[in-house]
Amino acid sequence: EVHLLESGGDLVQPGGSLRLSCAASGFTFSSHDMRWVRQAPGKGLEWISSISSSGETTYYADSVKGRFTISRDNSKNTLYLQMNTLRAEDTAVYFCARRSSDRASDYWGQGTLVTVSS
């Protein structure tokens, strides 16, 4: 069974940093592109980053470009999101999702909450 488990969410001050992790199991992690999607409190879904299966290619939303870095360790079946220079507007639940061969996000984690506040 496919399982994605995010961790690392916390309360952090504006300007601070945080690293999220997404532990994958139940599938061949190294064969799938992965995504991060976030949801601010009471708001809709926002895609923020994707990474290819090998880790060589990455994409970012303009809202996080230059501040966030997506990466992966295929030997550990883990996806990461390094978040720097955090802002109040980064407060959200962060989901990792698997990209299927048909481009869809077919499996999602339960999410981890990041709160940026002083």
Add this chain to the structure above:
Amino acid sequence: DIVMTQSPLSLPVTPGEPASISCRSSQSLLLSNGYNCLDWYLQKPGQSPQLLIYLGSNRASGVPDRFSGSGSGTDFTLKISRVEAEDVGIYYCMQVLQAPLTFGGGTKVEVK
């Protein structure tokens, strides 16, 4: 960036009755192979989003056949043939043609 526009914002439904949600994209999502790069997701209260429909009209594994997706190019529709109480939540369309991937604003389906 491709802008996704959903309507309605809110949809009160009666169990057993049909329901329909519209999604429009600011540019065509049609590939040369005939597939549309459009997915539908349902986020039930307190849960993560779940995939319902991919490539415009393909039901994801385990999704009941009362859900169907249609449309092509820039206009898409998600239909529920007979709404059940468990279908309440927020429905999102998402384009997966190109980065940045973008979602519609969501349609909240509530039981009357």
